[in-house]
Amino acid sequence: MLDETAVRLDDIIAAVKKCGDIILFVNDAERSMVTKAGKANFVTKYDMAIQEALKDEFEKILPQAQFVAEEGDCSKGAGQGYAFIVDPIDGTTNFIKNYKKSCVSAGLARDGQMVLAVVYNPFTGEMYSAQKGGGAFLNGKQIHVSSHPLSEELVAVGTSPYNEELIDDTFDLAKTLHRASYDIRRSGAAALDLCDIAEGRCGLFFELQLSPWDYAAGSLIVTEAGGKVSRMDGSPLTFDKGGSVLAGNPRAYEDYFKLPGHLERK
Numbered sequence: 229m230l231d232e233t234a235v236r237l238d239d240i241i242a243a244v245k246k247c248g249d250i251i252l253f254v255n256d257a258e259r260s261m262v263t264k265a266g267k268a269n270f271v272t273k274y275d276m277a278i279q280e281a282l283k284d285e286f287e288k289i290l291p292q293a294q295f296v297a298e299e300g301d302c303s304k305g306a307g308q309g310y311a312f313i314v315d316p317i318d319g320t321t322n323f324i325k326n327y328k329k330s331c332v333s334a335g336l337a338r339d340g341q342m343v344l345a346v347v348y349n350p351f352t353g354e355m356y357s358a359q360k361g362g363g364a365f366l367n368g369k370q371i372h373v374s375s376h377p378l379s380e381e382l383v384a385v386g387t388s389p390y391n392e393e394l395i396d397d398t399f400d401l402a403k404t405l406h407r408a409s410y411d412i413r414r415s416g417a418a419a420l421d422l423c424d425i426a427e428g429r430c431g432l433f434f435e436l437q438l439s440p441w442d443y444a445a446g447s448l449i450v451t452e453a454g455g456k457v458s459r460m461d462g463s464p465l466t467f468d469k470g471g472s473v474l475a476g477n478p479r480a481y482e483d484y485f486k487l488p489g490h491l492e493r494k
Contacts, residue, residue, distance in 0.1 A: 241355060247316075311336070318330065318418065319416050331347050345445035354423075373450070376477070376479065381431025381480050434460065434473065444467055455481070458474055459493070462485070472493045
């Protein structure tokens with residue numbers, strides 16, 4: 229099997245930037261959408277266009293890799309061997325509303341472990357990247373998680389909008405974390421929330437239900453920046469199926485489990 233060191237991170241970055249910049253040339257009249265199952269669950273023709281463009285680019289880079297992505301028939305979980313795990317537009321509802329909090333998220337896994345990761349916000353030009361064992365970077369500059377306790381941090385919150393049964397648990401926990409921290413934030417794009425952890429902008433992030441393409445790339449960026457990522461109960465993330473995600477700097481992450489109102493959820 230090919231060693232992932234033969235795959236250049238710069239090639240992944242270039243492919244993601246090329247495809248992600250499609251977003252910048254979309255006018256409001258073109259933000260067409262097709263509703264999927266679930267509340268506020270949308271897909272636009274640009275999700276599909278970027279996904280297909282990324283698939284073409286990644287097949288050139290590593291043709292034997294599986295391609296796992298949010299849209300269409302690519303949404304099966306990653307198995308053994310190599311797999312690109314892709315969210316063509318993380319924050320599609322933001323994109324539809326021109327909220328400018330959307331990104332392209334792409335990671336390469338080997339046998340269920342992330343080895344390369346890129347998250348690109350074309351609106352800000354922020355390109356996050358990481359290679360297993362090689363650190364995490366923003367536009368080529370190394371980044372690191374913060375070192376403050378939870379009480380001195382912002383907390384990023386994801387609301388799992390496609391899972392209405394999680395509303396009460398989500399907002400009860402958000403209220404607990406609001407009281408335990410400086411304040412809470414909600415961006416609508418989990419990959420960007422994870423990158424905010426990696427850069428030290430926020431100290432903790434949680435969401436009770438995400439799919440692998442939402443967190444695959446961001447999880448490696450967090451860990452390579454010195455942070456911790458797991459399910460809400462502290463068990464390891466997997467990329468063959470979704471679940472809850474908890475991420476943070478080591479101090480804030482450990483503080484979470486000391487809270488009387490914390491949830492332990494797979």
